[in-house]
Amino acid sequence: MAMLEINNINCFYGNVQALWDVSMNVGEGEIVALLGANGAGKTTLLNTVTGLVKPASGHVSFMGKSLDGVPVHSIMEMGIAYLPEGGRTFPDMSIRENLEMGAYPRSMWKTRKAGIDRMFELFPRLKERSKQMASTLSGGEKQMLAMARGLMSNPKLCLFDELSYGLAPIMVTEVFRIVQSLREDGITVLLVEQNVKQSMEIADRAYVLENGHIALEGPCCDLMDNSYVKKAYLGL
Ligand SMILES: Nc1ncnc2c1ncn2[C@@H]1O[C@H](COP(=O)(O)OP(=O)(O)O)[C@@H](O)[C@H]1O
Numbered sequence: 545m546a547m548l549e550i551n552n553i554n555c556f557y558g559n560v561q562a563l564w565d566v567s568m569n570v571g572e573g574e575i576v577a578l579l580g581a582n583g584a585g586k587t588t589l590l591n592t593v594t595g596l597v598k599p600a601s602g603h604v605s606f607m608g609k610s611l612d613g614v615p616v617h618s619i620m621e622m623g624i625a626y627l628p629e630g631g632r633t634f635p636d637m638s639i640r641e642n643l644e645m646g647a648y649p650r651s652m653w654k655t656r657k658a659g660i661d662r663m664f665e666l667f668p669r670l671k672e673r674s675k676q677m678a679s680t681l682s683g684g685e686k687q688m689l690a691m692a693r694g695l696m697s698n699p700k701l702c703l704f705d706e707l708s709y710g711l712a713p714i715m716v717t718e719v720f721r722i723v724q725s726l727r728e729d730g731i732t733v734l735l736v737e738q739n740v741k742q743s744m745e746i747a748d749r750a751y752v753l754e755n756g757h758i759a760l761e762g763p764c765c766d767l768m769d770n771s772y773v774k775k776a777y778l779g780l
């Protein structure tokens with residue numbers, strides 16, 4: 545059984561169906577990409593995993609336990625970190641204070657110093673700026689801070705929504721390099737992205753969502769060779 549199992553999700557906003565019988569899974573240790581254009585339903589799917597959106601039907605389980613009806617904070621305590629689109633930071637707090645705010649569940653509070661040291665290893669740019677207010681960081685640095693704050697909870701699984709969106713190309717490369725390095729820490733990743741090319745370069749497998757349907761799925765090496773993917777998503 546996979547670490548995260550999403551089975552037959554149907555989801556509506558009012559009368560409009562946003563997800564159609566969507567199933568996917570993420571195995572322990574994998575980096576899996578959920579790809580698709582703006583409006584495809586990617587964020588909606590993540591929100592059904594974290595309990596923020598209730599699907600009309602379908603089930604989600606994590607490490608063999610059903611997440612149906614489980615409140616968001618309990619899901620986080622089970623070891624899932626969710627970084628929403630536009631990754632949020634506390635603007636009037638320093639980098640260090642932002643990281644301390646991520647030391648949750650409470651058990652993480654005791655080890656927050658070691659956690660922050662680990663984050664400074666992963667994100668040297670944050671270390672150099674540890675006393676700086678988050679509001680003064682560049683877009684890419686804010687995104688790194690949001691990632692680091694999420695990682696302070698010592699998650700087993702990270703859900704990253706549009707990490708690369710709006711970042712300068714050099715920052716995208718840096719942020720994706722860090723995602724890839726999370727493997728060494730035993731962290732599993734579900735990467736939700738519009739940036740198809742770079743996501744496929746670092747992910748093991750991908751699912752392509754189109755208008756609320758899974759249009760394609762498979763190992764990234766195969767999908768990158770797929771003529772439809774090349775034409776529709778890679779501009780080749
Ligand atoms: N809160 C909402 N109320 C109504 N419709 C929504 C809401 N959130 C998203 N949608 C619609 O659901 C579809 C999928 O949106 P979303 O999951 O945000 O896509 P993506 O993250 O892939 O860009 C879109 O058509 C969007 O307009």
Ligand SMILES: [Mg+2]
Pocket residue numbers: 586587588629705706
């Ligand atoms: Mg989205």
